[in-house]
Structure formats: C-alpha cells, structure tokens
Amino acid sequence: MKLALFDCDGTLVDSAGLIHETMRRTFAKFGKAEPRFDDTKAIIGLSLDIAIARMQGRPHVEQDDIDMTAHYKSLFTVVRQDLDYREPLFPGIREMIDAISRREDLLIGAVTGKSRRGLNLVMEKHGFDQHFVVARTADDCPSKPHPAMVTECCDETGMNAADTIVIGDAVYDMQMAKAAGAKAIGVAWGYASVDELIANGADAIAYHPNEILRHFS
Secondary structure (H helix, E strand, O other), X not given: OEEEEEOOEOOOEOOHXXXXXXXXXXXXXXXXXXXXXXXXXXHEOEOHHHHHHHHOOOOOOXXXXXXXXXXXXXXXXXXXXXXXXXXXXXXXXXXXXXXXXXXXXXXXXXXXXXXXXXXXXXXXXHOOOOOEEEEEOOOOOOOOOOOHHHHHHHHHHOOOHHHEEEEEOOHHHHHHHHHHOOEEEEEOOOOOOHHHHHHOOOOEEEOOHHHOHHHHO
C-alpha cells in the first residue's frame, strides 16, 4: 500500500489567475505596490500570511500581513464570482485521479496551502471528495516546507513516510516531502521551473499527469 499526497494549486488546478487577482486587489486596498504575476506565482503553495510577508520582502509575519490575509480571505469568493473563475483542472488530471482511485493498493490525499474551505470547494466542484481519504491544509498545519502536513496524513492513514509520494509543482512541496522522509515528484505544468524542482529535492519530474502512475509500481 502506498499513499499519494497531492498539492492542489498548480498541481491539480490552475488557480494562478484567481490568486493573483485577489492578491492584486488586496495590495491595492492597503496602498501597496501591486505585485507582478510572477511574484504571485512564486509564493503559491505557502500559507497565506507567510506568502504575503514574503511578497513584501519580510522573513517573518507582521500585523500588516495578518490584516492583509484577512482581507484577502474576505475577497476570494467575490473575485471568483467576478471572474466566473472555477479553478479548472489541468489537462489529464481527472483521468489520472480516476486511475489512481481504482487501485486498491493506493490511497489519495491532499497537502495544500489552501484553507480547508478552499480545498473543499475544489474537491466538490470536480467531484474529487469521494477519492481523497485524507487532507491537511493551511488551517491544520504549519506552512510548507514544514513536514507536518505529510507526517499527519501518514499518521491518520497508518502509512509510513517511506511509502508516501508527494506530488507538487512548488519548491516548497519538494522540501516538505524530503523533510518528512517521503518521495517527491515535481510536475512540469505548474508554477515552478523543472530546474527549481530538481534543485530542491525532486526525485522525478512528471511532464504529464499520466506519467505519475508509473511511480506507484
């Protein structure tokens, strides 16, 4: 038995546009210089307060970051409705999840910087809630790359980290997996470059979702 733990933003769904627009409006509200799209992509995967602090060049979260985080959360649903944006699946993701779910020797989980509510919306929208047996979010654990999301999912499912594979698009996913003692697969269709993923511990790179299954032999 193996456990597959998927990041969400940039791995399962393409949410960069929605995240960036919400971030842009948040920074504007607080009189800050609006971030570039690449700045936003670089922090996707981190817990929101840490992401906002990083975007302002701060190594630690301050009260200003906490206030901006609260505003971002209040805006997120509004922006989703304004843009009629539904965080679409990347091509091939549905088929890959369906294939994994048919395997009796595999369990599926999620490890994400999203809130629990945000993850639930994605799972319900795409009908994945029936396939994912465990999840940890920014509401439950310290931000990536801390290993708690992985270790807690392992504990809940009774799996060893050595039998767990983390699949993600961010350097933080790779670092988290390595810190937990799990295998790390980087995906080439997300928001970090292949070189960055390899430099941060990726054991393998998947260039299409159908390549992920081969790592669960």
